[in-house]
Amino acid sequence: MITLEINQRQYQLDLKGHETLLEVLRDHLGMKGTKTACEESECGTCTVAVDGKATLSCIALAANCEGMKINTIEGLANGEELHPLQQAFLDYGAVQCGFCIPGMIMSCKALLDKNPEPSQEEIEYALDGNLCRCAGYLKIFEAIRHAGKVIKAQCEQASLLDRRN
Amino acid sequence: MKTATLNKEYVNPVGKSVPRIDGKGMVTGQAKYAFDVSFPNMLIGKMIRSPHPHAKILSIDTTRAEKLPGVRAIITAKDTYNIKFGSNEYFFPHTVDQMAIESEKVRYVGDEIGAVAAIDEEIAEQALGLIDVQYEPLPAVFDVQEAMKPDAPQIHESLNNIAVILPVNFGNPDRVMKEADYVREDRFYAPAAHHAALEPHVCVGQWETFSNKITLWSSTQAPFKCREALAKTLNIDLNDVRVIKLAVGGGFGGKLEMLPMDFASCLLSKKAGGLPVKICYNREEEFIASRRKHGMIYTVKSGVKKDGTLLAMTGEVIADGGAYCSYGPTVLAAAIMRIFMVYKIQHFRMTGYRVYTNTPISGAMRGFGGVQAGFAIESHMDMVAEAIGMDPIVFRLKNITGPNMVTINKMVITTNGLRECIEKAVSASDWYKKRGQQKHLCRGIGIGIAADVMGSKMYKSHESAGSIVKVEEDGSVYLFTGAADTGQGSNTALSQIAAHELGVSYNRIRCKSGDTEITPFDTGSFASRVTFISGNATLRAARDAKQQILDVVAKENNLNAAELDIAAEEVILKKDNSILMDFDKALELCYSFNYGRQIIGRGSYNPPTTPIDFRTGEGNVSGSYGFEAQVAEVEVNKETGEVKLLKMWDAHDIGKAINPQAVEGQIEGSLVMGIGYTFLENLRFDQKGRPANGNFANYRLPRSMGTPPVESIMVESNDPEGPFGAKGMGEASLLPTSAAIANAIYDAVGIRLKELPFTPDKIIKALMEKEKFELAAQASA
Numbered sequence: 001m002i003t004l005e006i007n008q009r010q011y012q013l014d015l016k017g018h019e020t021l022l023e024v025l026r027d028h029l030g031m032k033g034t035k036t037a038c039e040e041s042e043c044g045t046c047t048v049a050v051d052g053k054a055t056l057s058c059i060a061l062a063a064n065c066e067g068m069k070i071n072t073i074e075g076l077a078n079g080e081e082l083h084p085l086q087q088a089f090l091d092y093g094a095v096q097c098g099f100c101i102p103g104m105i106m107s108c109k110a111l112l113d114k115n116p117e118p119s120q121e122e123i124e125y126a127l128d129g130n131l132c133r134c135a136g137y138l139k140i141f142e143a144i145r146h147a148g149k150v151i152k153a154q155c156e157q158a159s160l161l162d163r164r165n
Numbered sequence: 166m167k168t169a170t171l172n173k174e175y176v177n178p179v180g181k182s183v184p185r186i187d188g189k190g191m192v193t194g195q196a197k198y199a200f201d202v203s204f205p206n207m208l209i210g211k212m213i214r215s216p217h218p219h220a221k222i223l224s225i226d227t228t229r230a231e232k233l234p235g236v237r238a239i240i241t242a243k244d245t246y247n248i249k250f251g252s253n254e255y256f257f258p259h260t261v262d263q264m265a266i267e268s269e270k271v272r273y274v275g276d277e278i279g280a281v282a283a284i285d286e287e288i289a290e291q292a293l294g295l296i297d298v299q300y301e302p303l304p305a306v307f308d309v310q311e312a313m314k315p316d317a318p319q320i321h322e323s324l325n326n327i328a329v330i331l332p333v334n335f336g337n338p339d340r341v342m343k344e345a346d347y348v349r350e351d352r353f354y355a356p357a358a359h360h361a362a363l364e365p366h367v368c369v370g371q372w373e374t375f376s377n378k379i380t381l382w383s384s385t386q387a388p389f390k391c392r393e394a395l396a397k398t399l400n401i402d403l404n405d406v407r408v409i410k411l412a413v414g415g416g417f418g419g420k421l422e423m424l425p426m427d428f429a430s431c432l433l434s435k436k437a438g439g440l441p442v443k444i445c446y447n448r449e450e451e452f453i454a455s456r457r458k459h460g461m462i463y464t465v466k467s468g469v470k471k472d473g474t475l476l477a478m479t480g481e482v483i484a485d486g487g488a489y490c491s492y493g494p495t496v497l498a499a500a501i502m503r504i505f506m507v508y509k510i511q512h513f514r515m516t517g518y519r520v521y522t523n524t525p526i527s528g529a530m531r532g533f534g535g536v537q538a539g540f541a542i543e544s545h546m547d548m549v550a551e552a553i554g555m556d557p558i559v560f561r562l563k564n565i566t567g568p569n570m571v572t573i574n575k576m577v578i579t580t581n582g583l584r585e586c587i588e589k590a591v592s593a594s595d596w597y598k599k600r601g602q603q604k605h606l607c608r609g610i611g612i613g614i615a616a617d618v619m620g621s622k623m624y625k626s627h628e629s630a631g632s633i634v635k636v637e638e639d640g641s642v643y644l645f646t647g648a649a650d651t652g653q654g655s656n657t658a659l660s661q662i663a664a665h666e667l668g669v670s671y672n673r674i675r676c677k678s679g680d681t682e683i684t685p686f687d688t689g690s691f692a693s694r695v696t697f698i699s700g701n702a703t704l705r706a707a708r709d710a711k712q713q714i715l716d717v718v719a720k721e722n723n724l725n726a727a728e729l730d731i732a733a734e735e736v737i738l739k740k741d742n743s744i745l746m747d748f749d750k751a752l753e754l755c756y757s758f759n760y761g762r763q764i765i766g767r768g769s770y771n772p773p774t775t776p777i778d779f780r781t782g783e784g785n786v787s788g789s790y791g792f793e794a795q796v797a798e799v800e801v802n803k804e805t806g807e808v809k810l811l812k813m814w815d816a817h818d819i820g821k822a823i824n825p826q827a828v829e830g831q832i833e834g835s836l837v838m839g840i841g842y843t844f845l846e847n848l849r850f851d852q853k854g855r856p857a858n859g860n861f862a863n864y865r866l867p868r869s870m871g872t873p874p875v876e877s878i879m880v881e882s883n884d885p886e887g888p889f890g891a892k893g894m895g896e897a898s899l900l901p902t903s904a905a906i907a908n909a910i911y912d913a914v915g916i917r918l919k920e921l922p923f924t925p926d927k928i929i930k931a932l933m934e935k936e937k938f939e940l941a942a943q944a945s946a
Contacts, residue, residue, distance in 0.1 A: 040448070127868075
């Protein structure tokens with residue numbers, strides 16, 4: 001039995017040694033938000049965050065993630081309020097078929113958590129592992145830039161409040 | 166309806182970039198795809214595939230596999246009705262050539278000869294290894310030109326493996342060609358490519374054995390077409406088959422047809438006593454056993470006058486069809502006949518050959534023959550213009566089609582914004598400041614133009630779509646459409662059309678689409694037809710619903726319904742726009758004691774076209790036509806052979822943008838797909854007919870790095886036939902991309918590339934040849 005922490009909740013799981021994080025999420029826990037399009041680490045569709053780092057769940061062994069904080073698309077919104085990235089993807093028309101979007105957003109989040117004001121080069125570099133066949137990336141770039149601004153403003157607001165308190 | 170949920174911003178939604186109706190599900194992971202469907206007791210199915218490119222099936226022994234614990238069902242051809250299926254059944258009945266499960270012969274590596282279902286994927290895979298098949302290998306042919314030789318292996322019964330010959334002939338090109346001041350011929354090669362939709366082909370089939378009903382949850386682009394093929398091959402009544410399309414992770418033409426997997430999942434379910442069976446392709450199977458874009462050898466010859474008048478054109482198109490016909494014949498027809506929408510040409514002859522090879526099946530892919538043709542024709546046009554010393558813009562403006570004309574093959578063009586598209590693309594890109602002016606920087610600019618249909622009537626004799634708009638007692642509005650949203654946003658656009666016509670907020674609409682048992686018939690998502698055709702059906706359904714509401718309001722108020730309208734959530738008197746009552750009140754009235762009137766609007770639309778005669782190429786294929794001009798600016802690195810795209814411009818006659826942001830999304834996505842085909846994509850096969858690059862590591866797709874900025878320019882020609890003036894537009898933006906880039910590369914460094922994709926080695930080679938040629942010319946001078 002191992003314990004995995006996924007979206008701040010603990011799960012006790014009886015796993016075979018070779019099972020991937022993707023298999024655990026989709027098949028054991030029924031968390032179907034995370035998709036995959038190749039299962040061999042080429043498309044980025046299965047990206048989740050492990051200890052804040054964008055991680056390909058199709059090649060990450062679940063057992064190796066014990067003790068780490070795993071975050072998936074299902075845990076991104078704050079209650080009913082969408083995460084700024086989710087809202088920006090909607091507002092900027094960055095979503096077409098939606099299949100790449102959970103992985104894409106998780107990669108974007110890992111980038112923005114480190115740097116809410118990435119340059120165009122940094123955005124393109126961070127997303128180069130995530131395939132999108134519908135949208136041609138341009139609206140995704142716009143959405144990230146906008147979400148970064150919102151996140152930065154939120155952080156500034158929060159630190160202002162902290163100082164006041 | 167609770168007013169708190171209504172957003173006044175979203176009244177009159179046509180022309181506004183409202184958010185996707187299904188967007189929240191997609192950004193939160195809650196959207197449900199066929200990929201995500203799961204049931205208790207669901208079995209996992211796997212296809213049994215041929216390892217040979219061409220072989221006779223001598224025997225299949227499944228005994229060992231059947232004994233494997235966990236295996237629940239195995240099917241082979243003996244369990245089937247041996248009924249063939251195909252996609253050009255209506256126009257080319259002899260091309261219906263594929264069995265869902267082959268019994269006598271296999272024709273490509275991956276051909277399906279059976280299927281297994283087991284309690285999990287591991288056991289299903291294991292079972293595949295326990296099936297004993299005896300084959301007698303036959304000589305195979307992989308090259309399309311080799312396949313046409315008289316002594317080539319015969320794949321089907323067709324002479325020289327030519328499944329279809331399409332002769333398209335108008336006027337007298339041979340005679341007129343002699344009157345030309347300049348004639349040139351060019352030969353181009355456009356390779357096979359793959360859709361590479363991120364969601365693989367996936368289905369869950371369930372055959373309830375006692376009630377004899379089939380349900381298929383599928384990643385299809387055309388649920389009604391899938392239903393038809395399933396009913397036919399499974400020998401069951403159409404109304405006993407239900408195909409349900411959920412969210413679809415991209416299609417691009419690859420999910421237009423029923424595949425053997427769909428057939429197998431249902432039949433396995435029957436054999437397993439009615440348990441649902443899921444079959445999901447892995448990425449390798451996607452490249453082998455779905456569909457691919459036809460590789461084409463495109464030869465074109467033109468004769469022009471000194472003043473730039475295009476007099477005559479002749480040519481030949483050889484299309485590599487792979488093992489079966491699929492949509493091939495009509496793809497070939499489109500590859501030849503698209504030119505009539507773009508150029509006024511009176512004397513024309515082109516012959517197309519759709520040829521079998523022992524490779525995976527070529528079918529429909531976004532652009533439908535137009536991408537290969539666009540590369541050839543638009544590159545060729547630039548060369549012709551240059552040879553007579555004419556600016557490529559001036560040359561095109563002289564020869565393009567215009568509004569309100571009938572083409573030589575009887576296409577009826579009404580609105581046509583092509584001239585405006587070219588002019589706007591030229592002006593936005595600063596064409597005349599750049600063309601020929603940046604060679605010292607190895608920079609260049611090039612153009613390509615294109616036109617597209619919206620609907621094609623290539624699947625059935627009609628191409629109608631139906632819609633139902635139901636308005637409930639609480640004012641909620643349900644739109645039922647058979648149209649299949651595969652990510653392009655048709656549910657959103659159709660909901661906008663319904664809301665706008667009904668006079669209510671877009672927030673009211675709940676859209677149910679693509680379920681063959683619930684929604685009206687629709688031929689599917691292809692040929693850029695949905696906004697135009699399904700949009701027109703939806704417009705009519707909303708109009709009908711509105712009329713029913715107004716009839717009740719008029720009666721109650723002793724007015725004539727013709728005096729009333731609904732706009733921005735209010736019932737108004739037309740004469741002075743005064744408000745009579747709000748929409749919710751009107752619905753309360755409809756469902757009140759005295760009236761009890763159910764509001765159910767219906768709409769049907771079939772575009773005004775004429776049948777195409779494929780013996781001549783004559784016919785008005787579409788109810789309207791869309792146009793565009795695309796400009797590319799490039800910088801070539803002469804040392805490495807790499808091309809940097811600096812910027813692209815796409816001016817597009819879309820009639821009217823129902824949702825401008827979604828239109829931009831289609832332009833950008835389509836154009837970037839065109840960039841991939843120009844520089845990266847080429848589905849190759851090894852000497853045994855297996856894909857040489859059938860995975861995402863080796864089949865390279867456009868990624869985020871290097872995506873150029875794209876300026877989308879919308880030209881609104883307001884088509885009188887389109888819903889609110891709209892035309893279809895999802896495919897056109899990748900038709901001229903390769904040529905625009907090729908022409909820009911020529912402007913930059915003076916090389917003409919006639920073989921896609923433009924890899925650095927080809928560019929270096931062409932640069933070296935050019936240098937050699939120039940040195941030789943200098944030496945002889």
